[in-house]
Amino acid sequence: MTLTQLFNLALACYFAALVSAVIQLFGKRRFFDVVALVLLLGGFVAQTVYLGMRWAEAGRAPFSNMFESLVLFAWTIAAVYLVLRIRVRVPWLGAASAAFCALALAHASSFESAINPLVPALQSNWLSFHVMTCFLGYGAFAVAFLSGIGFLVADRRGSAAAPETRAALEGIVSGTISFGFLFLTLGILTGAVWANSAWGTYWSWDPKETWSLVTWFIYAIFLHCRFVRGWRGQPASWLAILGFLSVLFTYYGVNFLLSGLHSYGSK
Amino acid sequence: MATTTENTSQGQGSAGGAQAGLRDLLAGLASFRFALTVVLLLAVACIVGSVLPQGEQVDRYLAVNPGAQGRMQVLAVLGLTHVFSSWWFVGLLVAFAASLLACTARRFGAIRRATGPARLRVLGSFVTHVSILLVLLGGVMRVLWGEKGVLGIREHQLVSQYEGPKGLRPLPFSVHLQKFEIEMHTAPVVAGTIGTLLVEWPEQALRREFPVALHQTWEVAPAGEVATTGNTCRIQVLRYLPDLVVGGAVQEAVSRSDEPNNPALQLQVVVGGTTSTNWVFARFPDFGAHGAGAAAHPLRFRFVSAGASAAPRSRQIKAFTSTLQLVEGGVVVREAVVRVNAPLSYRGYTLYQSGYNPQDPAWTSLQVVRDPGVVLVLTGFVLMLVGLTVVFCVSPGMASRAQGTGLKT
Numbered sequence: 001m002t003l004t005q006l007f008n009l010a011l012a013c014y015f016a017a018l019v020s021a022v023i024q025l026f027g028k029r030r031f032f033d034v035v036a037l038v039l040l041l042g043g044f045v046a047q048t049v050y051l052g053m054r055w056a057e058a059g060r061a062p063f064s065n066m067f068e069s070l071v072l073f074a075w076t077i078a079a080v081y082l083v084l085r086i087r088v089r090v091p092w093l094g095a096a097s098a099a100f101c102a103l104a105l106a107h108a109s110s111f112e113s114a115i116n117p118l119v120p121a122l123q124s125n126w127l128s129f130h131v132m133t134c135f136l137g138y139g140a141f142a143v144a145f146l147s148g149i150g151f152l153v154a155d156r157r158g159s160a161a162a163p164e165t166r167a168a169l170e171g172i173v174s175g176t177i178s179f180g181f182l183f184l185t186l187g188i189l190t191g192a193v194w195a196n197s198a199w200g201t202y203w204s205w206d207p208k209e210t211w212s213l214v215t216w217f218i219y220a221i222f223l224h225c226r227f228v229r230g231w232r233g234q235p236a237s238w239l240a241i242l243g244f245l246s247v248l249f250t251y252y253g254v255n256f257l258l259s260g261l262h263s264y265g266s267k
Numbered sequence: 268m269a270t271t272t273e274n275t276s277q278g279q280g281s282a283g284g285a286q287a288g289l290r291d292l293l294a295g296l297a298s299f300r301f302a303l304t305v306v307l308l309l310a311v312a313c314i315v316g317s318v319l320p321q322g323e324q325v326d327r328y329l330a331v332n333p334g335a336q337g338r339m340q341v342l343a344v345l346g347l348t349h350v351f352s353s354w355w356f357v358g359l360l361v362a363f364a365a366s367l368l369a370c371t372a373r374r375f376g377a378i379r380r381a382t383g384p385a386r387l388r389v390l391g392s393f394v395t396h397v398s399i400l401l402v403l404l405g406g407v408m409r410v411l412w413g414e415k416g417v418l419g420i421r422e423h424q425l426v427s428q429y430e431g432p433k434g435l436r437p438l439p440f441s442v443h444l445q446k447f448e449i450e451m452h453t454a455p456v457v458a459g460t461i462g463t464l465l466v467e468w469p470e471q472a473l474r475r476e477f478p479v480a481l482h483q484t485w486e487v488a489p490a491g492e493v494a495t496t497g498n499t500c501r502i503q504v505l506r507y508l509p510d511l512v513v514g515g516a517v518q519e520a521v522s523r524s525d526e527p528n529n530p531a532l533q534l535q536v537v538v539g540g541t542t543s544t545n546w547v548f549a550r551f552p553d554f555g556a557h558g559a560g561a562a563a564h565p566l567r568f569r570f571v572s573a574g575a576s577a578a579p580r581s582r583q584i585k586a587f588t589s590t591l592q593l594v595e596g597g598v599v600v601r602e603a604v605v606r607v608n609a610p611l612s613y614r615g616y617t618l619y620q621s622g623y624n625p626q627d628p629a630w631t632s633l634q635v636v637r638d639p640g641v642v643l644v645l646t647g648f649v650l651m652l653v654g655l656t657v658v659f660c661v662s663p664g665m666a667s668r669a670q671g672t673g674l675k676t
C-alpha cells in the first residue's frame with residue numbers, strides 16, 4: 001500500500017467508526033458498538049503503519065510540519081481513547097473521539113504533505129521526543145475535553161443519564177488530565193532542553209512557549225482544585241474545556257494568529 | 268494550597284506578636300487562595316505578553332501600523348511592551364516562588380504523617396514543588412551572573428573575546444577555527460521561478476515587474492530622463508527564503524522549511540549613492556512600506572510568490588560544522604566539531620554554531636553562553652519528572668495493588 005492509500009484508509013475507518021458509533025447511540029445495538037471499536041482500531045493500525053512508513057521514507061521522525069503534526073494528533077487521540085476503552089465503555093466518547101480523529105485527518109489533508117528536508121536546528125532527536133510527548137499530552141487533553149462536554153450534557157439531562165455514566169466521565173476527565181499533564185510537562189521540558197542545546201537558551205518567552213506555559217498553569221490549577229480541593233462534576237468539566245481551548249490556541253492559534261514574523265511555524 | 272491550618276498556638280508579648288504576625292503572613296502565603304490568584308495573574312500576564320508586540324517587535328509593528336504610535340507609547344509606559352522583563356512580572360514570579368516555598372515548607376511535616384501510597388503521593392508533590400523552585404532559582408542565577416554574546420571568526424583565526432550586549436568581553440581561553448563547512452541538501456533542483464517582484468516609484472508614476480532571480484541586478488530610472496546615478500535605483504535580490512522566521516537567540520532571519528509559508532526576499536537598493544537592505548514579504552505586502560527603514564529610497568515593492576513548486580530546494584542548507592581548537596597558554600586543550608544542536612562546553616562557557624555569511628564561506632559566528640544556573644534548571648527538570656511520575660503513576664499503581672490484595676490503606 002502507498003502512503004496515500006494508508007492515509008485514506010485511516011480516514012475512512014475513523015469516519016465509518018463515527019457513523020457506527022452514532023447508530024449505536026440512537027439504536028442502542030451492541031453490534032454497532034463492536035463495529036465502531038473495530039473500525040477505530042483499524043484506523044489506528046493503518047495510521048501506525050502510515051507513520052512508520054513515513055518515518056522510514058523520510059529517515060527521521062515524521063513530526064515536523066502542520067500536516068505531520070495533525071496526523072500525529074489524530075493518532076494520539078485514538079491511542080488514548082483505545083487505552084481507556086480497555087477499562088471503561090462510554091459510547092458517547094467513542095463517537096466523539098472518532099469524530100475528532102476524522103476531523104484532524106481531514107484537516108491535515110488540506111496541508112502540503114510532501115516530505116521535506118529539515119533545517120539544521122530541527123535535526124535533533126530531541127525534536128521527535130519533544131513533539132511526541134507534547135502530542136500524547138494533547139491527545140489526552142482532547143479526550144478530557146470530550147468527556148468534560150459529555151459530563152455537562154449528561155448533567156443537564158439530569159436524572160435521565162445514568163449515574164454510572166457521569167461518574168465514568170468524571171473519572172476519565174481527571175485521569176486523562178493527570179496523564180496529559182505528565183506528558184505536557186515532559187514535552188515542555190524536552191523542548192527547553194532542546195532549545196538549550198541548539199541556541200543556549202532554554203526559555204525565550206516565544207509565543208508558543210508562553211502559551212504552553214499558560215496551558216500548563218490551567219491544568220495545574222485543575223489538578224489542585226480536583227485533588228487538593230476535591231472539585232468534581234461541573235466546575236472540573238469547565239476547567240477541562242478551558243484547558244483544551246488553551247491547548248488548541250497553543251498548537252493552532254499561535255501559528256496562525258500570532259504568527260507575524262515570529263511564526264514558530266507548525267511544530 | 269494547604270487544606271489544614273496548623274498554627275493554632277498564639278504568640279505572647281511583643282516578640283510573640285511579631286512571631287504571630289510572621290506566622291499569619293506565612294499562612295497567607297501558603298494559602299490556596301493566594302496561590303490561585305498568583306497563578307491566574309501569571310497566566311493573564313503571559314497572555315498579554317504573547318498578544319501584544321514585545322521589545323523589538325514593537326518597531327516592526329509600528330512599521331506596519333504607523334497609526335499606533337500613541338497607543339504603543341501608552342503600552343510602553345504601562346510596562347506592557349516588555350512584559351517578561353518588567354518589574355511587575357518579576358514581582359509576580361517572586362510571589363509565585365514565595366507561595367510555593369511557604370506551602371512546600373508547611374507540607375513538609377505531612378510527608379512523615381502520611382502512610383502507604385498516600386505518603387508517596389505527598390512526597391511526589393513535595394518533590395514537584397521543590398523542583399519548580401530549583402528551576403526558578405536557576406533562572407535567577409542566569410539573569411544575575413550569566414553572559415551571552417557572539418564570537419565572529421574566520422578559518423585559521425585565533426579569537427579570545429566575544430561581542431556581548433555591552434561590548435567586547437574576554438574569554439578565559441582562545442578559540443581557533445580550523446575549518447568551517449556548509450553542507451547542502453542534495454535534493455533535485457526544482458525548475459521554475461521564485462515569483463515576480465513589482466517595483467513602483469509613486470512619485471514618478473513608474474511601475475515595472477521583474478521575474479525574481481537571485482543576485483541579478485535591475486535598474487529603474489524615470490521614463491524620459493537620462494539615467495544618472497542620481498535618478499537611477501539599482502535593485503538586487505540578495506536572498507530568497509520560502510519560510511522566513513526570525514529564529515534563534517540571535518534573531519537571525521532563516522528559512523524554517525521549503526514550504527512557502529512566509530516567502531520573503533531580501534533586497535539591496537542603491538539610490539543616489541545610499542545603499543539600503545530590506546525585506547519584502549509576499550504575505551505581508553505592507554510590511555516595511557512605512558516607517559524608518561523605508562525612508563532611504565522612494566520605491567515600493569510587492570512580491571508575488573510563485574508558490575510551492577518554485578522553492579529552489581537545492582539551496583537548502585543541511586548542516587554547518589565548525590572544527591574548533593581551544594587554546595590555553597599556547598597549548599591546545601580541546602578539539603571538537605561544533606554543529607547546530609551539538610555545542611561545545613569548556614570552563615563554564617558553551618559555544619554554539621550560530622551564523623554564516625553567504626558572501627564569505629570561511630567565516631562563521633559562534634554563540635557564546637555562560638550560564639551558572641543551568642545545572643540547577645536541569646536538576647529541577649529531572650526532579651519535576653520524578654515527582655510527577657510518583658504522583659501520577661507510582662502512587663496510584665501502589666494504591667490499586669493494595670486494593671486488589673484487599674489491603675486497606
Ligand code: HEM
Pocket residue numbers: 217220223224227228268269270296297298299302306363366367370371374377388389390392393395396399655658
Ligand atoms: C504551577 C505550579 C505547580 C505545579 C505544577 C504543582 C504540582 C502539583 C502536583 C502535581 C500535585 C499533586 C496533586 C495530586 O495530589 O494529585 C500538587 C499538590 C499540591 N500542591 Fe502544587 N503545584 C504547583 C503550584 C503550587 C503552589 C503555588 C502551591 C502553594 C500554595 C501548591 C500547593 C499544593 C498542595 C498543598 C498540594 C497537595 C500536596 C499534598 O498532598 O501534600 N502547589 N501540586
